[in-house]
Amino acid sequence: MKIYFPIILFLVSLSIQAQKVYSVKYENQADIKVFVVNYPNQADLKVYKVTYYNQAKNNNGLWFFTKYANQADKKIFFVEYANQADLKIYFVNYQNQAGWNDVAKKHLMY
Template sequence: MKRILPFAAMLFIAHDIHAQKVYSTDQAYKADIKVFVVDQEYKADLLVYKVDAEYKTKENEGKWFFTDAEYKAKKKIYFVDSNYKADLRIYFVDSAYKAGWKDKSKQHIMY
């Protein structure tokens, strides 16, 4: 029993960390995080690559899968229209290898 408990805990944690599933809500008060999309890569805290399948997401690396339902998401985000309103500034990249954190001090936001 002592061996099973740590193993079960690791599975639970690994499953939870694996999810970078986000849902874009239409109301700011429903969101966990307010996000602003910047126009230049160097202005971003996080470079995001949108994946087309849930299994392609990785830990907290900026590979996001947008869900079609709020309950399926790990984080609910709201896109704001001004930089100063945002918790996180992102820039969408065109390749998975470019995704990642530019400002690691904000990495905790997506956990």
């Protein structure tokens, strides 16, 4: 039984696509460059910041910002201009508003 527990835990962790992110200080430390747009229709992804890490499930725009880089699934850098970004996001006020506008860029957050 003790042998099966780590295997099951590993398989479960593979199936969950958590969106734990960490905002880095320098561009070269980032996995993805992000720009925050002014309107939801300009965004590739509408993001809702959740309070607890276990609320950030799947690749659907529910992000949990970690305190440390090694806790994150993705390290992001906020750029100053839209043309510098890999991904354009818009922060929404409600969890049910989060989601992808441009599913072609969905692979960036896996």
